[in-house]
Amino acid sequence: MIRNITFTSISVCLVLNAVIAVSNISFAQDKVVPVSADLKPASTFQSISNEKQRSVALFEEAGKVIQHPRCVNCHPATDRPLQNISMHPHQPPVTRGEGGMGVPGMMCTTCHSSENVTVIGQAETLKSIPGNPNWHLAPIEMAWEGKSLGAICTQIKDPQRNGGKSLDEIVEHMAHDDLVGWGWKPGEGREPVPGTQEAFGELIKAWVQTGAACPL
Amino acid sequence: MITFKLNGQERTFDGDPDTPLLWVLRDFEKLTGTKYGCGIAQCGACTVHLDGTTRRSCITPIATVEGSEVVTIEGIEGKEAEAIQKAWVAIDVPQCGYCQSGQIMSAVSLLQMTPKPTDDDIDGAMVGNICRCATYHRIRQAIHNAADTMEG
Numbered sequence: 001m002i003r004n005i006t007f008t009s010i011s012v013c014l015v016l017n018a019v020i021a022v023s024n025i026s027f028a029q030d031k032v033v034p035v036s037a038d039l040k041p042a043s044t045f046q047s048i049s050n051e052k053q054r055s056v057a058l059f060e061e062a063g064k065v066i067q068h069p070r071c072v073n074c075h076p077a078t079d080r081p082l083q084n085i086s087m088h089p090h091q092p093p094v095t096r097g098e099g100g101m102g103v104p105g106m107m108c109t110t111c112h113s114s115e116n117v118t119v120i121g122q123a124e125t126l127k128s129i130p131g132n133p134n135w136h137l138a139p140i141e142m143a144w145e146g147k148s149l150g151a152i153c154t155q156i157k158d159p160q161r162n163g164g165k166s167l168d169e170i171v172e173h174m175a176h177d178d179l180v181g182w183g184w185k186p187g188e189g190r191e192p193v194p195g196t197q198e199a200f201g202e203l204i205k206a207w208v209q210t211g212a213a214c215p216l
Numbered sequence: 217m218i219t220f221k222l223n224g225q226e227r228t229f230d231g232d233p234d235t236p237l238l239w240v241l242r243d244f245e246k247l248t249g250t251k252y253g254c255g256i257a258q259c260g261a262c263t264v265h266l267d268g269t270t271r272r273s274c275i276t277p278i279a280t281v282e283g284s285e286v287v288t289i290e291g292i293e294g295k296e297a298e299a300i301q302k303a304w305v306a307i308d309v310p311q312c313g314y315c316q317s318g319q320i321m322s323a324v325s326l327l328q329m330t331p332k333p334t335d336d337d338i339d340g341a342m343v344g345n346i347c348r349c350a351t352y353h354r355i356r357q358a359i360h361n362a363a364d365t366m367e368g
Binding site: 091092093094095097103104105106107109110111113114115117118119120121122126129 | 234236255256257258260263269270271272275276277280322323325326328329330333337340341342343344
């Protein structure tokens with residue numbers, strides 16, 4: 001009987017270890033880091049004479065940033081952030097907590113500091129831990145994961161779902177917020193979002209000036 | 217020169233500012249209770265308290281610790297730490313023990329912020345502390361027991 005229990009225990013351990021070994025938990029960062037400077041400046045869209053169409057085109061261009069995994073990963077539709085260019089669920093499986101800062105005992109700051117940290121002596125597949133002084137998840141009402149660009153656009157304009165911001169405040173946020181800006185300087189081993197924050201801010205500004213029309 | 221407080225005492229470090237806090241603790245301060253597990257903040261073995269909350273020391277450059285207060289398993293104290301220690305001993309939580317200092321640092325932090333945690337609170341706090349021996353059930357029970365003794 002004792003022998004059977006021992007055998008069962010060993011079997012359970014072996015199975016557990018095997019499960020961990022073959023699970024799809026991945027610590028690797030972005031495999032390919034393409035040059036992603038392709039964000040057209042707002043002036044490119046001057047040639048579109050119809051203002052509404054121009055506005056939509058401007059937002060669609062800005063969407064290259066908004067829908068990039070670097071941004072969507074922290075605008076999840078659940079209480080668990082996403083990770084990596086492949087947008088897999090965050091490991092460890094952390095949860096949102098109060099203010100999107102994590103939960104007692106496992107706050108975001110347990111691992112994410114005020115700056116990107118280069119890891120030392122690790123595999124080439126993991127070069128840095130991302131960080132920012134204001135590192136946190138966007139509130140659930142600002143979730144972008146799984147939504148169309150049109151739905152995100154409508155959401156961004158809705159004060160009930162954008163943190164009570166006016167469109168001018170949205171422009172300011174997109175153009176100058178430091179955590180938004182992290183997307184362009186995400187740390188070693190991570191693909192940045194396209195273009196520059198300045199160019200992105202100009203696109204959002206021009207979008208607002210042309211009536212803030214949304215794609216269908 | 218980096219100056220910080222370690223377990224209540226002022227310490228300095230004048231090596232490479234990129235040196236992880238874990239290396240400073242183990243190699244220079246000879247405080248080997250804090251363990252190296254993965255080196256990439258995925259396992260929790262290196263957990264310490266930095267300015268009162270949990271922090272993975274393996275990915276914390278010592279330069280970022282300037283002026284901060286670090287508490288390790290050797291220096292943790294207070295009613296939560298005492299309750300956790302007694303509860304851990306009472307039901308023999310550890311098996312091999314390698315991860316346990318990290319587990320305890322997270323558990324103490326949880327009780328400091330949430331004195332009467334639910335199972336969900338415990339799971340949320342401890343989710344980043346991996347135990348290869350799978351002592352998770354005893355860890356959860358011991359945290360509940362510690363919370364009960366603090367209450368009484």
